[in-house]
Amino acid sequence: MQPCQVCMWSAVLLVMWSSNGHSTHGEAIEGHTCGRFKEDHIANVARAKSEIVRYSHYHGRFKAHSDSFKAEIALKETLQKKISNMEARELKIKDYDWVTNGAERLFRSRRIISYSYPFAYYMFSGTFLSGEMTKEERNIKQNLFEDHQQQLEGHIEKLSLFLEEPFDDYLEEKVMETRMQIITLSKITDVLCKNLYDYIDNEILLHLGTTINIVPYRSMGADKAVELDL
Numbered sequence: 001m002q003p004c005q006v007c008m009w010s011a012v013l014l015v016m017w018s019s020n021g022h023s024t025h026g027e028a029i030e031g032h033t034c035g036r037f038k039e040d041h042i043a044n045v046a047r048a049k050s051e052i053v054r055y056s057h058y059h060g061r062f063k064a065h066s067d068s069f070k071a072e073i074a075l076k077e078t079l080q081k082k083i084s085n086m087e088a089r090e091l092k093i094k095d096y097d098w099v100t101n102g103a104e105r106l107f108r109s110r111r112i113i114s115y116s117y118p119f120a121y122y123m124f125s126g127t128f129l130s131g132e133m134t135k136e137e138r139n140i141k142q143n144l145f146e147d148h149q150q151q152l153e154g155h156i157e158k159l160s161l162f163l164e165e166p167f168d169d170y171l172e173e174k175v176m177e178t179r180m181q182i183i184t185l186s187k188i189t190d191v192l193c194k195n196l197y198d199y200i201d202n203e204i205l206l207h208l209g210t211t212i213n214i215v216p217y218r219s220m221g222a223d224k225a226v227e228l229d230l
Contacts, residue, residue, distance in 0.1 A: 058121035065114035068160070072106060075163060079103055082168035091172050093179065102163055102182040104220070109156045109189050116149055116196065123204060132207045141204060148199050152192040159185040190219050 083096045124142045126135075133141070162185060167178040197217035205213055 055121070058117045062114055062117040065110055065117070069107065069110040069114060072103075072110060072160065075106075076103060079163065082166075085168040086175065089168075091175065093172070093175060098179050098183050098186075099163075102159060102186045105186040105189055106156065106159050106163060108220075109152065109159075109193055112193050112196065113149070113153050113156055116152075119200070120145060120149070141207075145199060145204065148192070148196045152189065152196055155185055155189045155192055159189055193217060194219075 079099050083099055086096065162178060162182050165178060167175055170178065194217045197214065201214055
């Protein structure tokens with residue numbers, strides 16, 4: 001008797017099964033259903049594959065932004081050199097806070113967008129909000145969340161590109177243009193971060209029916225633990 005390739009039933013088990021009073025038919029064992037086609041098995045496999053794809057997406061986005069954050073930390077030293085180069089050129093521009101402020105906005109925003117992906121993975125898994133709203137309502141919440149997420153993501157990448165430009169070598173007129181681009185993108189990114197925070201707090205966490213909330217968004221962040229609203 002060949003063993004079942006699924007559960008490995010064999011002739012030995014057949015004898016043991018029949019000796020215990022269970023019914024057998026030839027080499028078939030009553031209750032042994034591995035050879036039967038099961039619709040729920042297909043559904044379970046499809047669900048498992050879908051979950052793997054879903055996890056890979058969110059983990060991939062989280063890792064990409066985390067890697068970018070690590071790479072951009074090294075940008076601090078490069079930007080300081082750019083400031084020194086422009087100061088040595090004695091340009092009309094004397095204030096270079098727009099460079100350091102732009103970098104700080106980039107770092108803070110990059111952290112926020114990176115952690116928004118694990119948040120979305122768990123929050124929209126169908127577990128947290130399943131009792132508070134229908135699947136259709138949950139999908140609407142997720143789509144709006146992703147709209148906020150993508151807007152922020154796009155502006156973060158633009159800000160990163162401008163800060164990486166060799167603007168310390170530009171003619172003064174182009175330096176001024178780059179300055180305005182970085183200032184504008186920094187302000188917009190700041191607003192988009194706040195919008196994402198507000199949406200999470202007011203449109204998602206509020207529906208959980210718990211006391212879960214997040215620390216209110218602050219443009220420059222909380223430098224000390226005592227500044228946090230607990």
